[in-house]
Amino acid sequence: MKLLLQAISRYSNGMDVKRDAFVHLLRSASESVQAFVYPPHCLLCRTPLDESEGLCPGCWESMDIIEPPRCARCGCPGLSHPCTNCADKDYVFSRLLALTPFSRSVQRMVHMMKYQGQTAAGHTLGRALGWMLEGESLPEPRPVVVPVPLHGSRLRERGYNQSVLIARALARVLELSVEDRALKRVRATETQTNLDSAERGANVEGAFIVRRKDPVSKRPVLLVDDVVTTGATANACAAALLEAGATEVHVAAVACPYFDAEEPDAQSVVTGSDLFI
16 A cells, blocks of 8 residues: 555656545545454554554553643643753744653654554544643634645655644644645755754754745644654744744644653653654
């Protein structure tokens, strides 16, 4: 299935709208057939499920979802003011909210989603992020959801954008609209894995443009990504959105390692991982 999606993406360059609609239809049909042939089971432990919710109760518990109190700026859990995680960071976005500080379970699911073609993991993580955001105050008027885009070469290689999967699932929970073509990554950037904070910022500077201004102009934006590490990519996207007229940008991510937390969980901080992009 993944190879077919990649082939469609590769050979339909220049037909983005028709290609994406067809790929979405094909993926939906495939998932319906799979659900009939293979009953729902937990993505992590393979336990049979009564309903297709992605994870069993035990694996939901292992996700280590961040609970309040959290920093009102970077979402870091359990820190007092000023927050040592973000005090020295120059964010242009208003707020970051992450589902988890990168628990082992979420690390596995992000890897499944990005490198094994398991799009169901993206839907599950997006729903969980949406449920978490139901308890948070979002900007008014209601924001438009914008996923962080992949460069065209990476999109053709993977066959889909994992941030779009998360954003669409999140938006369904929150009943928000999604503009997955508002942002465009115009430059293929070097992987962020082995770069420090300053190098990450320079690496993504000018890498994003807003190609559809009307949906984001004079509106708040909820920018969605899978993993936020230093915030460099989110910052570059937010800068482009604000320049295009967005009133403010909030960021929602599945995971943020929070390396500078006062009491970091050693099991949550996974250094040198190629998942941190």
